Amino acid sequence: MADTSQAAQAATKWRKKRGSLIMALHEIQDVKGYVDWQDAVDLAKGMNIPLARIYEVLTFYNFFKLKAPGKAVISVCTGTACYLKGNDKVLEKFKSELGINEGESTKDGLFHLQCVRCVGCCGLAPVCVVNGKTYGRMTPENVPEILNEWREAFKED
Numbered sequence: 001m002a003d004t005s006q007a008a009q010a011a012t013k014w015r016k017k018r019g020s021l022i023m024a025l026h027e028i029q030d031v032k033g034y035v036d037w038q039d040a041v042d043l044a045k046g047m048n049i050p051l052a053r054i055y056e057v058l059t060f061y062n063f064f065k066l067k068a069p070g071k072a073v074i075s076v077c078t079g080t081a082c083y084l085k086g087n088d089k090v091l092e093k094f095k096s097e098l099g100i101n102e103g104e105s106t107k108d109g110l111f112h113l114q115c116v117r118c119v120g121c122c123g124l125a126p127v128c129v130v131n132g133k134t135y136g137r138m139t140p141e142n143v144p145e146i147l148n149e150w151r152e153a154f155k156e157d
């Protein structure tokens with residue numbers, strides 16, 4: 001499901017700053033793992049930029065992913081606060097539980113694992129975000145629980 005609030009938040013933050021479209025797009029992708037059509041529509045509305053311009057930027061830079069690389073995109077924050085509080089160990093646990101490296105997806109297409117810069121909630125460090133849902137004060141022990149939570153959620157689909 002598209003997390004439109006992320007695009008709306010980014011639009012509010014970057015609206016008045018010149019040349020900020022790419023920053024807004026980066027911010028959405030950092031949290032969600034991709035920028036889809038609905039994000040582009042929300043951003044166009046929120047930043048008052050033509051939709052065609054946003055699509056031009058999205059398709060020009062192949063850095064941007066236009067659709068979810070997995071049903072659940074797991075973003076492990078590797079910003080300073082999270083790193084200092086041990087998110088490297090959390091990342092290792094995700095890798096070993098899923099049998100993939102960062103930047104990869106599981107064969108069943110359920111999970112994609114990525115590292116992102118500060119997601120803006122350092123007070124909750126170390127932080128991970130899964131499909132826009134934030135998990136604070138993470139420990140490696142929380143990882144299996146979070147994976148199960150999402151596996152269960154997909155069973156209901």
Ligand code: FES
Nearest residue numbers: 077079082118122
């Ligand atoms: S460094 Fe991780 S939320 Fe800021």
